[in-house]
Amino acid sequence: MTPRSLFEKVWADHTVRQLANGQTQLLIGTHLIHEVTSPQAFGMLRDLGLKVAMPHRTFATVDHIVPTDQRTEPFSDPLADEMIKALKKNCAEHGITYFDLNSGRQGIVHMVGPEQGITQPGTTIACGDSHTSTHGAFGAIAFGIGTSQVRDVLATQTISLSPMKVRRINVTGRLRPGVYAKDVILHLIRTLGVNGGTGYAYEYGGEVFDRFSMEERMTVCNMSIEGGARAGYVNPDETTFAYLKDRPYAPQGAAWDEAVARWRAVASDPGCHYDDVVTLRGEDIPPTVTWGINPGQGIGIDENIPAPQAAGSADERTAIEEALAYMKLPGGAPIKGTRIDVAFLGSCTNARLSDFKEVAAYLKGRKVAPGIKAIAVPGSQLVSAVCAELGIDRVFREAGFEWREAGCSMCLAMNPDKLVGDQICASSSNRNFKGRQGSPTGRTLLMSPVMVAAAAVTGAVADAREVFAVN
């Protein structure tokens, strides 16, 4: 048989039929919903008089607008309160499993799926959120959809979609100490551009990914969309199976063994066709920080902020000028030493146990610099609970971080956690777009959690390897 990629296999397994316009009617085996992009879809369903086709294949939680301080209803923001009530009502009405604030399992939707073992290899996963690519870490084809497609999945468990091309991305060798999964993806987006992945699913592999934990793989897959790739995935392996074993929704007993056999077989075959191949050396990847207004505008911590006159093209020059004007940063100056106002450790990119554990190891005995607002927001109630068990929350609090409840928080600032005025934030999140963190003039510098901690304790962008003597 012709060798096939994981993408081809999963696509074939889930193809229902070809539609008149040439697209595929694709089965979405797992559908995740949250409070922001689902109420309109349920409204459309009601208008059309349709039912949810497979309620047992949709799972809901609340993350985008839920406050991370106040946790009892009614919430102080009446609009947020209305949306959360709508989600609860829609789930109850249609028989959909809802991990609510009292479940102990609530969290950012892209954390809940893996934690519960809902996210599995060889599956298709859709959610009305572009960071659905996160679930690709398990060898799933996972991608964001719009609300009309949320309606389509609810009503038919399928959507109309064209297949993507597949770009294999190898990261060879090893990462240097103090370099993290976040740096890998920021470096990759810097290299390939924010639209370099348009039309592609990214298949990540190579020694660095082989060694990565599931949490590190999730961090990279999460930001595939920031490079324009709607989906990104890693072939399932022993690391994947070990993570999933005994999770609540993982198969049990004999079904587990059968599932593992299927999951092994779904990985890309040696010699399969890729539409493109890109190879990076792990050793070449520096701790990376963004200086601009899209995630591709990143540089190594030792580099200087680009100056317009050094641009290679007229386009690049315009982009640099626009970014510097918004960021109020001097072109040509080192990024290191840039003063910050806020440090945010959270989001579906970096709010997992390993992120907080790693930072806590360095934060012990350190203090957030005077005048810096530092907040840590676990991605899920489960992460929060384990951090409490391990005393990680206390390390953060003693260092001067506010330790919050689970949610998306200041990644997109739909809840009360927002930048004020033109505050500049060292952030472990995924987007540095204009106004992203809730203030129309707020500024975001994306970096790894350990780099956020280094910025928090020094009050400025710093090389965490120096601040924390990493070697």
Place this chain on the structure above:
Amino acid sequence: MALAKIITISGRGVVVPGNDIDTDRIIPARFLKCVTFDGLAAGLFADDRKAAGGGHPLDDPRHQGAAILISGANFGCGSSREHAPQAIRKAGFRAVVAEGYAEIFFGNATNIGLPCVSAARADLQRVGQAVAADPALSVTVDLAAMQLRFGGNAVPLTMRDSARDALVNGRWDAIGELLEGLPQVAAVAGRLPYVSAPA
């Protein structure tokens, strides 16, 4: 469900310049606090418009009533929020012409019958100059001929075949077709243990 066949769109154009215009800029997150898409027009480019202090092209009185939004490369990158194309539509636009689009935005726009066509940069500059010189100029997006026409000029447009087919044949909202496939959906689901097994 009979859907409109979207073949030609004519109206005035307005240029919102720039590349990589993300959906947070098209509609900032605070406008997503709603349970219906009604009223989204107020959020369209809200922060950019505020920052421009009335100087944003969308606030230029000469461009009021424009039906065709013209922009740069990688338009609509970032978040999957359908609120972005919904806000563009609710503000009165009937087509977008740009150098290129982020994938999720493109799909979301197509699904609500908002054509997103691509044109070469030089041609976008020409139409931009023509619209600036005469804001009342009629611009036509022709999906049959795949042409953009303005003031006696005609330049080529491109669009993914499946999207063009869906728009011109009135099947841009897939729900009807997807529902027709439900018996086959059940068959495919039955072959996939994770879908068919009770959770």
